[in-house]
Amino acid sequence: MGMYTALRLQKKLSRREAEIMVVDPQPHMTYQPFLPEAAAGNISPRHVVAPLRKVLRHSTVVTASVVGVDHTRKIAFVQPPVGPVREIKYDQIVMAPGSISRTLPIPGLKENAVGFKTIGEAIYLRNHVLAQLDAAASTDDADLRRRALTFVFVGGGYAGIEAMAELEDMARDALRYYPELKQGEMRWVLVEAAQRILPEVGAEMGAYTVQRLLGRGMDLRLNTRLDSCVDGLVMLSDGDVFDAGTIVWTAGVKANPVLQLTDLPLDSRGRVTCAATMQVITADGTVVPGAWAAGDGASVPDLTADDPTVTCAPNAQHAVRQAAQLGTNIALVVHGAAPVPYKHKYVGSVASLGLHKGAARIFGMNFTGLAAWLLHRTYHMSRVPTLNRKVRVVADWTLALFLKREVVSLGQLHSPRVEFTEAATPAPARPVAREHTREAAVTS
Structure with missing residues (x-):
């Protein structure tokens, strides 16, 4: 989000007019809609991220975490990976930290589940799923094999459905190299608290997706909650209890908590309150000079909705367009002109359900199968x-199209120092052999 805004500013403002500075704890921007394909091995993970220093050649990139914003004095406090906190003075600030996973106080969730919002999580899940196949193929214990081959995804939105569908597709392909395993032994479980999945593509396409996933042998639990997953023992609200080697949490997002470290006005959901121009406003509608926000962490009115209280949905379709408009608006203000309200009518949604499979609703028309999959790739491209x-x-x-996908786990990526640490640890001293003297028994 911030990168797209900076790209537009680079085009609208010369270096003589403004210095553009981008602060981010990661040196790259992640295109999140491609995370499922990166996890499944359809796209190299490096191609899902854009290095900020390479893309923003006319901007100053600071790799650091924002630990506070005092907009009254127009100072941002940032913490670099090394060294003390820096103070950065500014004239205009854009708050676009995005969102994080919205979790619940479920026993065992923190210790046993993984999210699906970062490239690191996508790479981890790919390696983990393949490692579970290796583990299952290497044991004769039926309980251990059943646990390793049970994969649970909590949340029936885009992230959960696409991640589960793509990874199941990858695992199905991988089984050709595991003669010890059968397709029927894998268990893929989706847990969704609502009555439907993929609400963004409409009820008809949501029902179609359910039928497609059921046809692939997946276990869909609608109107069901995850109650506990301590030590991988999954307990569902419908009474079912089973062990799972993989638990993925994709049940919604919330505004990045970094926004709580600022003196900017926030709504009840922790998002920065904004006008349609993406200028930050107070509760009474007064514009806060020099402050802007957009994306998942901003409450921007949706001017296409009949209800004036409706805000833009936290998705990539709005975020990318908001960023472009925001960059233009800042340039307009710098040049002494008035900013333009953001308005975009939601054209539809596309979802990938694995290789050559998808569901889409665009301009009121439904698309399924290969056509929807091609629309998904074309739009995101x-x-x-x-x-x-x-x-x-x-x-x-x-x-x-010509080469089979790679299905090898690189699990050592997640703990690269283990082998070296063991090699560098002094071996215990060998026990010294002691002489045993045989005592003769004397009988009197």
């Missing part, structure tokens, strides 16, 4: 930042 990323992603897709 048009939104991936920079020509460099687009070419690399297309190259990955093209190669996949």
Whole structure:
């Protein structure tokens, strides 16, 4: 979000007019809609991220975490990876930290589940799922094998459905190299508290998706909650209890808590309150000079809705467009003009359900199967930042037409120092052999 805004500012303002500074704890921007394909091995993980220093050549990139914003004095406090906290003075500030996973106080969730919002989580899940296949194929214990081959996804929105569908597709392909395992032994469980899944694509396409996933042998639990997962023992609100080696949490998002470290006005959901121009406003509608926000962490009115209290949904379709409009608006204000309200009518939604499978609703029309899958790829390709990323992603897709996907786990990536630490640990001293003297028994 911040990167897209900076890209637009670079085009609208010269270096003589403004210095653009981007502060982010990661040195890259992640295009999240492609995380499921990166996890499934359809796209190289490196091609899902855009390095900020390479993309924003006319901006100053600071790799650091924001630990406070005093907008009254127009100072941002940032913590670099090393060294003390820095103070950065500014004239205009854009708060676009995005969102984080919205979790619940469920026993065992923190210790046993993984989210699906970052490239690190996507890479981890890919390696973990393949490692579970290795573990299952290497044991004769039926309980251990059943646990390893049970994969639970909590949340029936885009992230949960696409992640589960893509990873199941990958695991199904991988089974050809595991003669010890059968397709029927894998258990893929979706847990959704609501009555339906994928509400963004409409009820009809949501029902279609349910039928497609059931046809692939997946276990869908609607109107069901996760009550506990201590030590991997999954307890559902419908009374079912079973062990699972993989638990993925994708049940919603919430505004990044970094917004709580600012003196900017927030709504009841922790988002910065904004006008349609994306200028920050107070509760009475007064514009806060020099402050802007957009994306998942901003409460921006949706001007296409009949209800004036409705705000733009936290999705990529709005975020990318808001960023472009926000960059333009800041440039207009710098040049002494009035900013333009953001208005975008939601054109529809697309979802991938694995290789060559999808569901979409665009301009009121439904698309399924290969057509929906192609629409999914075409739309997101048009939104991936920079020509460099687009070419690399297309190259990955093209190669996949002729080469089988790689299904090897690189689990050592997640603990690379273990082997070295063991090698560097002094071996225990060998026990010294002691001489045993045989005592003769004397009988008197």
